[in-house]
Amino acid sequence: xxxxxxxxxxxxxxxxxxxxxxxxxxxxxxxxxxxxxxxxxxxxxxxxxxxxxxxxxxxxxxxxxxxxxxxxxxxxxxxxxxxxxxxxxxxxxxxxxxxxxxxxxxxxxxxxxxxxxxxxxxxxxxxxxxxxxxxxxxxxxxxxxxxxxxxxxxxxxxxxxxxxxxxxxxxxxxxxxxxxxxxxxxxxxxxxxxxxxxxxxxxxxxxxxxxxxxxxxxxxxxxxxxxxxxxxxxxxxxxxxxxxxxxxxxxxxxxxxxxxxxxxxxxxxxxxxxxxxxxxxxxxxxxxxxxxxxxxxxxxxxxxxxxxxxxxxxxxxxxxxxxxxxxxxxxxxxxxxxxxxxxxxxxxxxxxxxxxxxxxxxxxxxxxxxxxxxxxxxxxxxxxxxxxxxxxxxxxxxxxxxxxxxxxxxxxxxxxxxx
Amino acid sequence: xxxxxxxxxxxxxxxxxxxxxxxxxxxxxxxxxxxxxxxxxxxxxxxxxxxxxxxxxxxxxxxxxxxxxxxxxxxxxxxxxxxxxxxxxxxxxxxxxxxxxxxxxxxxxxxxxxxxxxxxxxxxxxxxxxxxxxxxxxxxxxxxxxxxxxxxxxxxxxxxxxxxxxxxxxxxxxxxxxxxxxxxxxxxxxxxxxxxxxxxxxxxxxxxxxxxxxxxxxxxxx
Numbered sequence: 001x002x003x004x005x006x007x008x009x010x011x012x013x014x015x016x017x018x019x020x021x022x023x024x025x026x027x028x029x030x031x032x033x034x035x036x037x038x039x040x041x042x043x044x045x046x047x048x049x050x051x052x053x054x055x056x057x058x059x060x061x062x063x064x065x066x067x068x069x070x071x072x073x074x075x076x077x078x079x080x081x082x083x084x085x086x087x088x089x090x091x092x093x094x095x096x097x098x099x100x101x102x103x104x105x106x107x108x109x110x111x112x113x114x115x116x117x118x119x120x121x122x123x124x125x126x127x128x129x130x131x132x133x134x135x136x137x138x139x140x141x142x143x144x145x146x147x148x149x150x151x152x153x154x155x156x157x158x159x160x161x162x163x164x165x166x167x168x169x170x171x172x173x174x175x176x177x178x179x180x181x182x183x184x185x186x187x188x189x190x191x192x193x194x195x196x197x198x199x200x201x202x203x204x205x206x207x208x209x210x211x212x213x214x215x216x217x218x219x220x221x222x223x224x225x226x227x228x229x230x231x232x233x234x235x236x237x238x239x240x241x242x243x244x245x246x247x248x249x250x251x252x253x254x255x256x257x258x259x260x261x262x263x264x265x266x267x268x269x270x271x272x273x274x275x276x277x278x279x280x281x282x283x284x285x286x287x288x289x290x291x292x293x294x295x296x297x298x299x300x301x302x303x304x305x306x307x308x309x310x311x312x313x314x315x316x317x318x319x320x321x322x323x324x325x326x327x328x329x330x331x332x333x334x335x336x337x338x339x340x341x342x343x344x345x346x347x348x349x350x351x352x353x354x355x356x357x358x359x360x361x362x363x364x365x366x367x368x369x370x371x372x373x374x375x376x377x378x379x380x381x382x383x384x385x386x387x388x389x390x391x392x393x394x395x396x397x398x399x400x401x402x403x404x405x406x407x408x409x410x411x412x413x414x415x416x417x418x419x
Numbered sequence: 420x421x422x423x424x425x426x427x428x429x430x431x432x433x434x435x436x437x438x439x440x441x442x443x444x445x446x447x448x449x450x451x452x453x454x455x456x457x458x459x460x461x462x463x464x465x466x467x468x469x470x471x472x473x474x475x476x477x478x479x480x481x482x483x484x485x486x487x488x489x490x491x492x493x494x495x496x497x498x499x500x501x502x503x504x505x506x507x508x509x510x511x512x513x514x515x516x517x518x519x520x521x522x523x524x525x526x527x528x529x530x531x532x533x534x535x536x537x538x539x540x541x542x543x544x545x546x547x548x549x550x551x552x553x554x555x556x557x558x559x560x561x562x563x564x565x566x567x568x569x570x571x572x573x574x575x576x577x578x579x580x581x582x583x584x585x586x587x588x589x590x591x592x593x594x595x596x597x598x599x600x601x602x603x604x605x606x607x608x609x610x611x612x613x614x615x616x617x618x619x620x621x622x623x624x625x626x627x628x629x630x631x632x633x634x635x636x637x638x639x640x641x
Contacts, residue, residue: 011612049619058485069505415544
């Protein structure tokens with residue numbers, strides 16, 4: 001059916017059936033239908049299709065709908081408060097369930113988060129060494145109870161710390177007031193061990209003279225330089241960075257003299273108390289030494305087969321290694337206390353000078369072009385290398401993740417299609 | 420011939436009274452005075468007349484419920500959505516402006532609520548699977564025909580299907596459908612034509628034997 005053979009289109013026939021045509025158009029279609037059997041058949045087809053849809057029936061409206069909405073209408077029209085009907089609330093049970101599930105999920109997530117946080121917090125605590133675990137094998141039993149059977153208490157070189165021959169020690173904690181020296185008198189509180197550091201930034205006028213003065217000051221105060229770096233860039237101020245060590249008693253006077261080198265731009269000092277650290281180290285060292293002595297006594301006094309002797313010797317070697325490591329730590333710690341680290345930076349007051357003209361414009365353009373080419377090639381090379389390195393892994397993840405995503409998407413489309 | 424066809428004309432004005440109006444339930448039906456239009460009733464409701472809203476509700480509860488019920492398989496959900504639509508009308512009554520037909524406005528609200536519900540239902544079905552489609556008891560003789568019709572309609576393009584259902588079941592005019600779907604009038608006309616032709620072909624094609632699973636599900640439902 002074309003416009004040449006039929007003056008009206010099939011859509012016009014449909015619109016005529018739907019009453020969507022004007023009076024003139026409807027009359028033209030009607031007259032054509034009287035003469036055209038093909039269009040009449042088409043109209044009949046539309047009509048039968050519409051009739052076939054009538055079998056799709058829906059049930060009657062529930063009576064509860066009328067009651068609830070009528071109540072709402074009366075409430076709203078009388079300008080009373082607008083409350084949701086009970087039916088409406090009950091019908092929204094899915095949303096309520098969703099909120100309940102969401103709330104329960106949030107609470108569960110919070111509980112899980114707190115549990116994980118607690119576990120991490122406990123694990124991040126101070127690790128207990130084997131020796132300490134032996135000492136603190138029974139937390140409920142006071143340390144003094146363990147030491148009650150001891151014959152004597154040994155006072156260490158550092159005040160305030162006492163350890164017995166079994167490795168039980170009395171440190172600076174809650175038990176210090178119950179600790180006694182060999183003569184039965186209470187141990188005095190230990191002097192705090194403080195590792196100090198200082199930092200100075202000084203701007204000097206005469207750079208060479210300042211360096212010489214710095215060496216003089218160091219020699220006068222029995223200090224030394226642990227690290228030293230000099231920078232002398234072109235057309236820029238020279239600078240000097242050093243990490244010097246001076247004895248703790250000489251700190252004030254040394255810093256005072258260093259300040260006279262020039263204008264102080266920044267000065268800072270900090271202190272780190274390492275008393276507890278040193279006490280722990282000393283106690284562990286003492287315990288290890290006693291363990292070593294017991295091993296040696298066993299080796300000398302007891303007899304056994306070769307395997308047992310080797311086992312004891314391995315124990316001695318292990319303890320000896322621990323002792324040496326702890327002695328090194330102790331020495332370094334005491335050195336930190338005895339010598340203060342001073343980070344000093346000397347900068348020269350820079351006076352810019354009129355230099356020779358720099359490279360020509362053409363050279364600069366050429367250099368910039370070359371640098372641009374290099375940067376672009378480096379970027380491209382980086383992209384290629386990235387995909388070479390991570391491409392296979394990305395493909396694997398893409399393949400893994402695409403399956404569930406595709407599955408979910410199909411279910412979504414299917415669900416939309418059902419409605 | 421013309422008179423014969425006029426008997427089957429699907430003009431909305433011709434079919435609207437028996438569908439939209441329920442003489443037994445219409446409280447404003449008066450033998451002496453012509454019934455108020457939808458827009459007049461809505462204006463009266465906006466001024467505080469609860470009877471006006473009751474009249475509107477009586478007029479549109481059945482078509483609106485049917486419109487939603489054909490999209491939502493669960494009767495309780497269809498009832499809830501219908502109630503939600505009238506609730507929206509209640510809340511927006513004071514802001515109503517009689518610049519458009521009340522019917523178009525009402526269906527626009529229902530259409531929006533329905534689409535939101537279907538989108539959420541599809542999202543839920545994505546994770547928990549679709550809920551079993553419940554249906555009301557039907558006469559045994561019409562079961563097969565109804566299934567075929569529903570399956571044929573379901574195979575149509577979603578937009579074509581929506582336009583066809585709004586025209587066939589709700590008797591909306593082309594202009595109302597265009598406003599509701601946000602499409603040009605000619606697009607609605609061509610899509611409706613295409614949908615009807617496709618539906619005719621689907622219904623005229625030899626009916627496929629329903630699968631055993633579908634039959635079992637349907638028998639279980641009834």
